[in-house]
Amino acid sequence: MQTASLTPGGASAPEIPLIDVTSDLDEDGLYGVRRLVVTATEVTVSTPTGVPTCRIALSDIAKARHDPLVSGGRMIVTLKNGVIIPVVNYSLAVSEKFSEVARGIEQLSQGEELSIDMHDELKRCPKCDRLLPEKDGPCPVCVNRSKTLWRIFGFLKPYSRATTMLVAGSVCTTALNLIPPYIQKQLVDGFTSKSLETSGLLQWMALWLGLALAGSGLQIFNGRLMTYLATHISKDLRASTYRAIEYLSMKYFDRKPVGAIASRVTQDTDRVWHFLVDGFPFFITNSLMALGVIGFLFSIDAVLAAAILVPIPFILLISVRYWKPISNMFFKVSQRMARLHMQLNESLSGIRVVKAFVSEDREFKRFDERNKAWQQAAMQADQKWYTAFGMMTFAASLGALINWTVGGMFVLQGRLTLGEFIMVNSLLIMVYGPMQWFAQVNNWFSRAMAGAERIFEVMDMTPESNRELERTLDIRGDVTFDAVRFGYDKSNPVLKNMSFDVKAGEMIGFVGRSGAGKSSTINLICRFYEPDGGRILVDGVPLNEINIANYRSQIGIVLQEPFLFNGTIAENIAYGKPDASLEEIMVAARAANAHDFIVSKPDGYDSIVGERGVQLSGGEKQRISIARAILHNPRILILDEATSSVDVETERQIQEAIGRLVEGRTTFAIAHRLSTLRNANRLIVLERGEIVEMGTHEELMQRRGVFCNLVETQRAVTEIIGVGN
Amino acid sequence: MKLFYAPEGRLRLTMEDRSHLDVVPAWAAPRTHPDRYLSLLDSKGKEILMLERLEDAGADNVEVLRQELRRRYLYSQVRRVNAVRMEFGATYWSVETDRGHRDFVTQSLQENAQWIDEEFLLLIDVEGNHYQVKPVSALDPDSLRRLRSVV
Ligand SMILES: Nc1ncnc2c1ncn2[C@@H]1O[C@H](COP(=O)(O)OP(=O)(O)O)[C@@H](O)[C@H]1O
Ligand SMILES: [Mg+2]
Numbered sequence: 001m002q003t004a005s006l007t008p009g010g011a012s013a014p015e016i017p018l019i020d021v022t023s024d025l026d027e028d029g030l031y032g033v034r035r036l037v038v039t040a041t042e043v044t045v046s047t048p049t050g051v052p053t054c055r056i057a058l059s060d061i062a063k064a065r066h067d068p069l070v071s072g073g074r075m076i077v078t079l080k081n082g083v084i085i086p087v088v089n090y091s092l093a094v095s096e097k098f099s100e101v102a103r104g105i106e107q108l109s110q111g112e113e114l115s116i117d118m119h120d121e122l123k124r125c126p127k128c129d130r131l132l133p134e135k136d137g138p139c140p141v142c143v144n145r146s147k148t149l150w151r152i153f154g155f156l157k158p159y160s161r162a163t164t165m166l167v168a169g170s171v172c173t174t175a176l177n178l179i180p181p182y183i184q185k186q187l188v189d190g191f192t193s194k195s196l197e198t199s200g201l202l203q204w205m206a207l208w209l210g211l212a213l214a215g216s217g218l219q220i221f222n223g224r225l226m227t228y229l230a231t232h233i234s235k236d237l238r239a240s241t242y243r244a245i246e247y248l249s250m251k252y253f254d255r256k257p258v259g260a261i262a263s264r265v266t267q268d269t270d271r272v273w274h275f276l277v278d279g280f281p282f283f284i285t286n287s288l289m290a291l292g293v294i295g296f297l298f299s300i301d302a303v304l305a306a307a308i309l310v311p312i313p314f315i316l317l318i319s320v321r322y323w324k325p326i327s328n329m330f331f332k333v334s335q336r337m338a339r340l341h342m343q344l345n346e347s348l349s350g351i352r353v354v355k356a357f358v359s360e361d362r363e364f365k366r367f368d369e370r371n372k373a374w375q376q377a378a379m380q381a382d383q384k385w386y387t388a389f390g391m392m393t394f395a396a397s398l399g400a401l402i403n404w405t406v407g408g409m410f411v412l413q414g415r416l417t418l419g420e421f422i423m424v425n426s427l428l429i430m431v432y433g434p435m436q437w438f439a440q441v442n443n444w445f446s447r448a449m450a451g452a453e454r455i456f457e458v459m460d461m462t463p464e465s466n467r468e469l470e471r472t473l474d475i476r477g478d479v480t481f482d483a484v485r486f487g488y489d490k491s492n493p494v495l496k497n498m499s500f501d502v503k504a505g506e507m508i509g510f511v512g513r514s515g516a517g518k519s520s521t522i523n524l525i526c527r528f529y530e531p532d533g534g535r536i537l538v539d540g541v542p543l544n545e546i547n548i549a550n551y552r553s554q555i556g557i558v559l560q561e562p563f564l565f566n567g568t569i570a571e572n573i574a575y576g577k578p579d580a581s582l583e584e585i586m587v588a589a590r591a592a593n594a595h596d597f598i599v600s601k602p603d604g605y606d607s608i609v610g611e612r613g614v615q616l617s618g619g620e621k622q623r624i625s626i627a628r629a630i631l632h633n634p635r636i637l638i639l640d641e642a643t644s645s646v647d648v649e650t651e652r653q654i655q656e657a658i659g660r661l662v663e664g665r666t667t668f669a670i671a672h673r674l675s676t677l678r679n680a681n682r683l684i685v686l687e688r689g690e691i692v693e694m695g696t697h698e699e700l701m702q703r704r705g706v707f708c709n710l711v712e713t714q715r716a717v718t719e720i721i722g723v724g725n
Numbered sequence: 726m727k728l729f730y731a732p733e734g735r736l737r738l739t740m741e742d743r744s745h746l747d748v749v750p751a752w753a754a755p756r757t758h759p760d761r762y763l764s765l766l767d768s769k770g771k772e773i774l775m776l777e778r779l780e781d782a783g784a785d786n787v788e789v790l791r792q793e794l795r796r797r798y799l800y801s802q803v804r805r806v807n808a809v810r811m812e813f814g815a816t817y818w819s820v821e822t823d824r825g826h827r828d829f830v831t832q833s834l835q836e837n838a839q840w841i842d843e844e845f846l847l848l849i850d851v852e853g854n855h856y857q858v859k860p861v862s863a864l865d866p867d868s869l870r871r872l873r874s875v876v
Binding site: 069 | 732733734735755795796797798799800801811812815817822824825826827828829830832833836851852853854855
């Protein structure tokens with residue numbers, strides 16, 4: 001990442017470009033290239049041939065901003081004389097960049113230092129020049145397949161001894177399999193020349209029996225070893241995938257539905273597993289076998305061997321020809337399965353709503369559609385595969401035809417003994433038998449690769465930063481926002497230039513209409529997201545210098561919709577401190593006004609709460625989540641509309657509990673009912689992502705501004721409701 | 726009502742009693758009802774009025790509205806499909822549109838190629854840009870064949 005940083009009018013010559021970017025739309029909204037250059041003195045937009053379409057002196061500019069449009073945006077400059085000028089249009093492909101440029105222009109025009117993030121994103125694959133599905137992401141086509149394969153095998157590393165044994169075992173199996181055809185030859189030649197005695201026959205047969213026993217023993221051993229390896233690798237793969245997902249930033253979870261993420265951990269790892277159990281050992285043993293047999297064949301009769309093997313290149317050709325389309329199709333199948341999962345997950349989690357709105361049929365229809373889509377894709381893929389398979393079977397059967405024709409002629413000519421002919425025939429089956437299944441390996445391989453790529457894609461995503469930072473901090477509780485800017489997507493700011501200072505132990509209330517950015521502010525305090533600009537400091541230390549796990553362990557959150565895990569009440573209260581004793585848990589529950597209702601349940605603290613806590617009422621869940629926060633004993637406490645969904649009496653109890661909880665901690669509280677923020681030391685009023693007022697309840701009431709307005713509206717509404725009752 | 730640009734570049738809506746500056750026209754449901762229900766918003770994002778059809782704005786205003794809508798809705802209409810290729814779940818498009826030539830990638834077509842109705846296909850690229858194919862049957866046979874090979 002590179003940050004432009006230059007002082008305007010400083011040492012740099014006026015014509016040196018400070019910002020130089022290219023848009024993809026022209027003035028009329030047609031696709032075309034426009035180059036925007038900002039120097040220390042002016043902003044110029046020009047066509048590729050250098051004809052300027054817009055030129056503004058920096059000194060005339062009062063404001064510059066990105067105006068989000070649909071499927072794109074435009075930059076708008078307000079001159080000091082009030083005239084508004086549209087500078088340049090662009091599609092969504094570059095709008096994030098231009099929204100940064102707009103800030104840069106504003107900084108320069110105000111004589112500030114230029115400090116914007118002009119990281120150049122990779123849009124096309126540097127290797128094949130294909131557009132990348134995700135900027136800076138992997139190219140799905142060029143992603144190095146052999147590298148992916150090596151990475152799968154990298155998971156073998158901890159099991160190198162077992163792997164070596166397996167390979168050795170496979171080599172032995174191959175060697176053993178080559179001997180019986182040789183015995184057949186000796187026997188047949190013995191029969192035809194009448195030179196074989198009964199005792200000789202029995203000796204040969206004893207050898208054959210010995211080989212069969214050894215071969216089967218080895219096969220059992222190999223099979224067990226392979227299963228041992230494959231299940232371990234599958235477990236490791238799943239664990240690493242889950243770990244990688246856990247550490248991804250919240251932005252990832254915003255974009256991807258839970259079901260789709262889950263399918264990467266289960267389905268995609270399964271595919272790799274199948275490949276390792278079924279495909280890979282098959283491939284190794286049979287490749288070895290094929291090589292051994294081919295060598296053997298050539299040692300018998302080179303001409304015959306060459307003739308027999310003629311169809312093999314055709315088989316390989318068919319494999320290659322069908323490989324791409326078939327693997328594409330299997331990719332599609334796995335995507336559709338993920339979508340089916342997603343749908344299932346969603347409708348089952350929302351089953352109450354589904355039932356309440358009697359929309360079982362509609363949900364079934366949606367499920368069925370996706371189910372059918374999967375069926376279509378799976379059928380097409382498998383059918384295509386069987387076509388390829390049939391063609392290969394035909395090519396393989398040609399091998400036998402050739403042997404009987406050419407080999408038969410050689411026997412008639414006396415060039416080959418009957419025994420040798422029989423041996424070649426047995427060996428032939430050993431090459432061609434597996435050869436037709438190589439396509440199947442291919443099939444497993446394609447599925448496994450598609451799965452592995454989806455897994456590695458997740459593993460390769462950058463996890464939340466600061467996981468590995470050393471610096472820890474025992475938080476006192478001072479929190480400072482310094483010109484913080486943030487948007488869930490960069491070109492659409494949700495928080496703009498937010499600054500405030502909170503002393504340790506203060507209780508701050510955030511007030512504002514829904515959508516004003518209260519929860520977003522809190523998300524930033526929890527470091528669920530990174531600010532796009534500005535800094536957040538805790539005890540004077542920038543947040544991005546502290547180890548994130550250490551920091552979060554000192555924060556407690558109570559949300560409007562408390563999330564409980566399926567387990568007992570005690571386990572849920574102790575979630576942040578699993579080794580807590582029952583005494584500690586009860587102390588916390590008492591403080592949360594939850595103890596009484598818990599003990600009046602038949603199983604008390606051992607009551608099962610059900611998935612997401614469905615067996616408890618909203619107020620009960622809320623008090624458990626408060627007890628959880630109390631036991632966690634955080635330095636910074638966050639309450640996001642913690643009491644919005646409960647009745648007045650429960651709210652009073654929760655308020656009381658919260659009153660105990662906030663003592664001595666920095667607290668950020670958001671409440672819908674403004675009266676519940678009476679205890680706050682200070683209130684911060686937000687409007688469209690900006691702080692509009694800040695002060696104590698009294699100060700703000702006296703000011704008769706936004707807050708006072710809100711309070712009065714609310715009072716009026718409450719009265720109306722009161723009358724209505 | 727009267728819609729015009731004053732001062733230059735800023736859309737103004739004047740009705741009998743008041744005048745709004747920086748008016749933003751916004752389709753209420755651009756995907757399912759692409760040419761009906763146009764909301765006119767003031768600079769704070771509050772609706773001033775809703776037109777059921779563009780023509781309801783009155784002959785004088787329609788042109789201004791069209792111009793502003795074209796500026797705001799940077800969708801493009803696909804006229805020709807030069808090439809489509811699907812590889813490992815990503816689909817690579819090369820198309821001619823009413824705004825000119827464009828190459829883009831869509832990921833998982835199940836979600837990003839939406840059939841609004843029989844004749845209206847909406848493609849959404851990885852960056853969120855919209856490309857409309859409407860009416861689908863009006864494409865030339867080659868384009869249609871390429872399109873059908875992936876959706
Ligand atoms: N995860 C998200 N992804 C994208 N936009 C979001 C997300 N969460 C909130 N927003 C948007 O950010 C704005 C502020 O939301 P929020 O901070 O939740 O408001 P509130 O003050 O009601 O808590 C809203 O316009 C909302 O639509
Ligand atoms: Mg909120």
